[in-house]
Amino acid sequence: MSLKILTASRLTDGHPVWYCTDGGWSKEFSNAAVADTSLACLLFERVAKQAIEKNEIVDATLVDVETRDGRLVALRLRERIRANGPTITSYAQNQSI
Amino acid sequence: MYRYDEFDKAFVAARVAEFSDQVTRRLAGEMTEEEFMPLRLRNGVYLQLHAYMLRVAIPYGTLSSRQLRKLAHIARRYDRGYGHFTTRQNIQFNWPRLVDIPEILEELSEVEMHAIQTSGNCIRNVTSDHFAGAAADEFADPRPYAEILRQWSSLHPEFSYLPRKFKIAVVGARIDRAAIQVHDIGLWLKRDSSGKLGFAFYVGGGQGRTPMVARLLRDFVPEEDLLSYTTAIIRIYNLYGRRDNKYKARIKILIHETGLEKLREEIEAEFAILKTGELKLPQADIDAINAYFHTPDLADRPEWHHNLDWLRSDDPAFDRWVNRNVASHRHPDYGIVTISLKPTGGVPGDATSVQMDVVADLAERYSKDELRVSYHQNLVLPHVALGDLKVIYDTLLATGLASANIGLISDIIACPGLDYCTLANARSISVAQQISARFSSHDRQMQVGEIQLNISGCINACGHHHVGHIGILGVEKKGSELYQLTLGGNAGNNCAIGEITGRGFSSDEIVDAVETVINTYLSVRESNKESFISTYRRVGMALFRQALYDVTGRAV
Amino acid sequence: MQLNGDSKLWGPGGFCEDEYVWADCLEDVGNRCVILPLSVWLQAVDKLDKETLGKTGVFAAAGEDVRPLLRFLAVIPVIALDFPVFSDGRSYSTAVQLKQIHHYLGELRAVGDVLIDQVSNMLRCGFDTLEVRHSLTQTRLAKYSREIFPGFYQPGASLIRARSHRIWYSVSARQSCS
Numbered sequence: 113m114s115l116k117i118l119t120a121s122r123l124t125d126g127h128p129v130w131y132c133t134d135g136g137w138s139k140e141f142s143n144a145a146v147a148d149t150s151l152a153c154l155l156f157e158r159v160a161k162q163a164i165e166k167n168e169i170v171d172a173t174l175v176d177v178e179t180r181d182g183r184l185v186a187l188r189l190r191e192r193i194r195a196n197g198p199t200i201t202s203y204a205q206n207q208s209i
Numbered sequence: 210m211y212r213y214d215e216f217d218k219a220f221v222a223a224r225v226a227e228f229s230d231q232v233t234r235r236l237a238g239e240m241t242e243e244e245f246m247p248l249r250l251r252n253g254v255y256l257q258l259h260a261y262m263l264r265v266a267i268p269y270g271t272l273s274s275r276q277l278r279k280l281a282h283i284a285r286r287y288d289r290g291y292g293h294f295t296t297r298q299n300i301q302f303n304w305p306r307l308v309d310i311p312e313i314l315e316e317l318s319e320v321e322m323h324a325i326q327t328s329g330n331c332i333r334n335v336t337s338d339h340f341a342g343a344a345a346d347e348f349a350d351p352r353p354y355a356e357i358l359r360q361w362s363s364l365h366p367e368f369s370y371l372p373r374k375f376k377i378a379v380v381g382a383r384i385d386r387a388a389i390q391v392h393d394i395g396l397w398l399k400r401d402s403s404g405k406l407g408f409a410f411y412v413g414g415g416q417g418r419t420p421m422v423a424r425l426l427r428d429f430v431p432e433e434d435l436l437s438y439t440t441a442i443i444r445i446y447n448l449y450g451r452r453d454n455k456y457k458a459r460i461k462i463l464i465h466e467t468g469l470e471k472l473r474e475e476i477e478a479e480f481a482i483l484k485t486g487e488l489k490l491p492q493a494d495i496d497a498i499n500a501y502f503h504t505p506d507l508a509d510r511p512e513w514h515h516n517l518d519w520l521r522s523d524d525p526a527f528d529r530w531v532n533r534n535v536a537s538h539r540h541p542d543y544g545i546v547t548i549s550l551k552p553t554g555g556v557p558g559d560a561t562s563v564q565m566d567v568v569a570d571l572a573e574r575y576s577k578d579e580l581r582v583s584y585h586q587n588l589v590l591p592h593v594a595l596g597d598l599k600v601i602y603d604t605l606l607a608t609g610l611a612s613a614n615i616g617l618i619s620d621i622i623a624c625p626g627l628d629y630c631t632l633a634n635a636r637s638i639s640v641a642q643q644i645s646a647r648f649s650s651h652d653r654q655m656q657v658g659e660i661q662l663n664i665s666g667c668i669n670a671c672g673h674h675h676v677g678h679i680g681i682l683g684v685e686k687k688g689s690e691l692y693q694l695t696l697g698g699n700a701g702n703n704c705a706i707g708e709i710t711g712r713g714f715s716s717d718e719i720v721d722a723v724e725t726v727i728n729t730y731l732s733v734r735e736s737n738k739e740s741f742i743s744t745y746r747r748v749g750m751a752l753f754r755q756a757l758y759d760v761t762g763r764a765v
Numbered sequence: 766m767q768l769n770g771d772s773k774l775w776g777p778g779g780f781c782e783d784e785y786v787w788a789d790c791l792e793d794v795g796n797r798c799v800i801l802p803l804s805v806w807l808q809a810v811d812k813l814d815k816e817t818l819g820k821t822g823v824f825a826a827a828g829e830d831v832r833p834l835l836r837f838l839a840v841i842p843v844i845a846l847d848f849p850v851f852s853d854g855r856s857y858s859t860a861v862q863l864k865q866i867h868h869y870l871g872e873l874r875a876v877g878d879v880l881i882d883q884v885s886n887m888l889r890c891g892f893d894t895l896e897v898r899h900s901l902t903q904t905r906l907a908k909y910s911r912e913i914f915p916g917f918y919q920p921g922a923s924l925i926r927a928r929s930h931r932i933w934y935s936v937s938a939r940q941s942c943s
Binding site: 227357486 | 851854855858859860861862866882883885886887889890915917918919920921926932934
């Protein structure tokens with residue numbers, strides 16, 4: 113089974129969040145708790161369900177990850193973009209205007 | 210342009226109050242996300258990769274300076290200092306918080322704007338010709354009818370839960386600048402032999418997974434039957450459109466599966482009942498709406514005869530800009546200015562708050578306080594005296610808005626793609642930036658000539674790649690981005706869906722592939738007056754395939 | 766969705782007693798007020814006497830063809846139209862056809878996934894009553910006083926055309942009295 117982390121979108125502002133090792137939801141991808149067993153995944157699903165019922169998050173999913181050079185990396189480009197932000201600089205960021 | 214009266218204002222205020230209440234209930238847990246989602250979509254609120262996205266309606270793409278300034282303010286205050294203009298003449302903000310959206314909507318309502326029905330399975334923003342009311346080739350202004358349809362479709366009780374979204378576009382000129390034939394209903398204003406005004410009704414156009422060019426449903430519907438006939442079509446669609454598969458739920462599929470003849474019978478039968486009813490438009494009502502759209506008084510401004518030529522010869526960059534970005538106006542002393550939001554290496558369709566404010570000032574001062582959002586994701590100043598072109602150009606130059614590339618290869622239509630959108634499979638903006646950089650030389654762009662290059666980051670085709678002369682569709686294959694290339698699409702008159710060249714290209718290969726296509730075109734065109742699309746129609750796909758792929762079908 | 770086994774019938778006058786029960790077949794009709802599925806009702810229409818017919822309503826599924834009912838509209842006491850899920854909007858069109866085009870004078874009832882946020886649409890399309898299972902919707906309807914919108918841009922049941930230069934402007938009869 114590949115390693116998995118739990119991600120969702122925060123209800124109030126839609127920001128991607130990851131369920132992290134201290135039991136809360138963090139905006140930092142690197143803080144994500146990693147599940148390496150199917151039991152851990154089941155626990156994740158329960159956590160997600162509770163957080164949805166408490167109206168903290170929406171759209172919870174499990175994401176495949178691996179560790180490279182000691183860092184957590186999402187396998188899918190989409191999840192890497194969610195973690196790091198848009199890959200392009202917006203015009204606003206680009207311009208001194 | 211249309212001005213709200215007390216009723217319109219009260220209506221939007223009620224809508225804002227209604228949605229505020231819904232947001233409050235959602236945040237308090239009185240509504241689940243399943244119950245809330247269709248409601249928030251009907252107020253233009255999407256959930257994207259990084260944040261919510263708010264899509265604000267710009268009815269038929271028309272804005273006043275006051276409204277644009279408000280959009281700039283919203284970008285500044287609630288977002289990250291920029292907004293994105295779309296192929297449906299709307300604006301999108303990428304970073305609003307759900308908790309702030311009721312306040313944003315209230316601010317919008319102060320300037321007669323809203324986000325009603327910019328998403329969801331309902332009737333969406335009615336789009337139109339961005340040169341309406343100004344173009345030299347126009348025979349009737351389509352915007353009054355777009356306004357009539359807008360009002361009639363707002364919170365329509367019967368059509369709020371359609372099988373899928375429903376898009377309508379209206380034009381009234383010789384050239385279709387609104388791509389009506391890839392809309393669910395496309396309307397073309399015309400006169401019958403007795404001079405009476407009416408519409409050709411096209412139905413069932415659309416892109417996405419199954420692109421289709423609209424079919425002519427009826428050649429002439431008199432203007433007083435506009436709402437009755439439209440109601441008949443949408444009622445039949447609401448009753449019979451598929452609801453089992455969201456990729457087969459548009460009216461184009463209903464027509465394809467039922468047959469146009471059969472569907473026409475049903476629609477005409479329904480129309481026969483409605484024709485004499487309440488929806489018939491009295492001439493006085495049509496005239497009343499028309500009155501809002503009379504072209505403003507345009508004073509003669511003949512001074513351009515004396516100075517424009519030498520200004521152009523004195524400043525080659527200005528000359529190029531006039532050549533590409535100024536279109537013919539009905540009035541001989543005026544022109545229609547298109548402000549390019551496609552700077553080299555920029556994000557197609559994006560504008561910063563600062564740029565929006567500058568454009569608002571220009572519109573107020575030099576364009577009768579009016580501007581437009583074009584189908585191509587640019588901004589338009591519709592009524593500019595030719596004598597004012599230089600001062601406008603100088604202002605645009607100082608604001609990074611003076612790219613002289615309208616209709617050229619770097620005037621790319623692109624969706625936000627995987628950098629922003631949850632639906633996307635691949636990035637589109639980075640591809641647009643690279644192509645734009647590869648073709649940054651103005652001379653080279655002019656050599657290539659008129660061409661429309663469109664990029665979509667997924668099959669939903671918000672970048673309208675199917676109707677690009679060159680279309681690029683980003684897909685995901687084995688975890689990597691892959692780009693399919695299509696050629697020969699066309700929006701507007703002679704609408705056509707592009708044909709796939711063959712295997713897709715990686716992100717490293719796609720820009721080279723585009724350049725190969727261009728070079729192939731240049732090598733076979735009859736003259737430099739034969740445009741890309743004309744050459745393609747003459748020679749077909751074979752030569753391009755040969756250039757792009759080796760004998761095994763792999764990318765060269 | 767929070768399902769409350771207890772379904773209540775609501776009309777603009779408030780919650781009311783529901784005289785009707787659901788039945789599947791002709792044999793269940795008896796002496797009570799029942800609502801039969803459309804296909805069953807069509808079979809029954811020749812077999813029932815006038816008095817019983819007057820107590821036998823029709824249920825139509827979303828998108829079901831109601832044209833066979835048109836010649837009988839005068840004798841049908843109630844027609845129930847289904848919303849299998851709130852996002853399925855077919856019954857809005859059926860309601861408009863029955864009420865506004867064919868002037869059905871009996872009780873037009875919305876059943877199924879009836880939620881507070883669609884109540885306004887339902888009333889404007891011509892529904893007279895709503896059968897509500899969703900408990901939060903029941904709570905909100907208990908306090909439902911008037912429409913928050915000042916009027917609408919379309920014609921609609923129980924709305925009248927207000928004098929205006931716009932294309933369409935309809936308001937409820939109460940609001941128009943000024």
